[in-house]
Amino acid sequence: xxxxxxxxxxxxxxxxxxxxxxxxxxxxxxxxxxxxxxxxxxxxxxxxxxxxxxxxxxxxxxxxxxxxxxxxxxxxxxxxxxxxxxxxxxxxxxxxxxxxxxxxxxxxxxxxxxxxxxxxxxxxxxxxxxxxxxxxxxxxxxxxxxxxxxxxxxxxxxxxxx
Numbered sequence: 001x002x003x004x005x006x007x008x009x010x011x012x013x014x015x016x017x018x019x020x021x022x023x024x025x026x027x028x029x030x031x032x033x034x035x036x037x038x039x040x041x042x043x044x045x046x047x048x049x050x051x052x053x054x055x056x057x058x059x060x061x062x063x064x065x066x067x068x069x070x071x072x073x074x075x076x077x078x079x080x081x082x083x084x085x086x087x088x089x090x091x092x093x094x095x096x097x098x099x100x101x102x103x104x105x106x107x108x109x110x111x112x113x114x115x116x117x118x119x120x121x122x123x124x125x126x127x128x129x130x131x132x133x134x135x136x137x138x139x140x141x142x143x144x145x146x147x148x149x150x151x152x153x154x155x156x157x158x159x160x161x162x
Contacts, residue, residue, distance in 0.1 A: 055117040057092065066127060066145040068092070070119075073139040074112075082134045082143055088127065090143065093118040126150075 057070040070092060072080060080094040098114040101107075123129070128146040135142050 055119060057119050057121075059121065061147075063147075065147055066123065068121070068141075068143040068145075070141040070143075071139065072136075072141050075136075075139065077136040080136065080141055082132075082141075084129055084132055088123045088125075088129065090121045090123055090132075090145065091118065092120075092141065092143065 055070060055072070057068055060067050060069075068090065072094065075094055075096055079096065080092070083091045083093075085091065093116065095116045096114045123145060126147045128148055131146045133144045135144075
């Protein structure tokens with residue numbers, strides 16, 4: 001898995017990465033409400049169903065653990081769910097509700113995303129599924145999955161007689 005974003009969309013994973021379950025999103029690059037379009041041109045049902053299209057999550061491996069970090073500004077820990085499935089899949093999901101609209105309000109721009117998001121990652125064999133920890137601080141979710149301690153072969157020196 002390359003740590004350098006690819007030239008094709010800046011994604012860090014690809015179809016050949018066994019640890020990624022990212023799905024291709026055919027609507028990723030569509031020009032939904034942008035600066036050149038007034039948000040009032042879109043029906044409220046569209047604005048309510050706009051999802052977190054690109055919830056970005058970093059995954060790093062340290063000698064002790066696999067660490068996942070997700071930027072989730074404005075979300076409370078009660079609005080985020082972290083789950084581990086039997087087949088070694090870590091799932092991070094959540095939902096940001098759309099702001100209530102008053103009939104007297106005039107929207108000039110809607111750029112903040114709302115709706116549901118879900119990301120899934122297949123964990124390697126060395127992950128300790130029973131000791132996963134998650135913490136949320138200042139809008140950053142950190143999920144730590146400890147690794148199984150590798151047993152190192154003992155090297156015994158044999159004296160040579162003679």
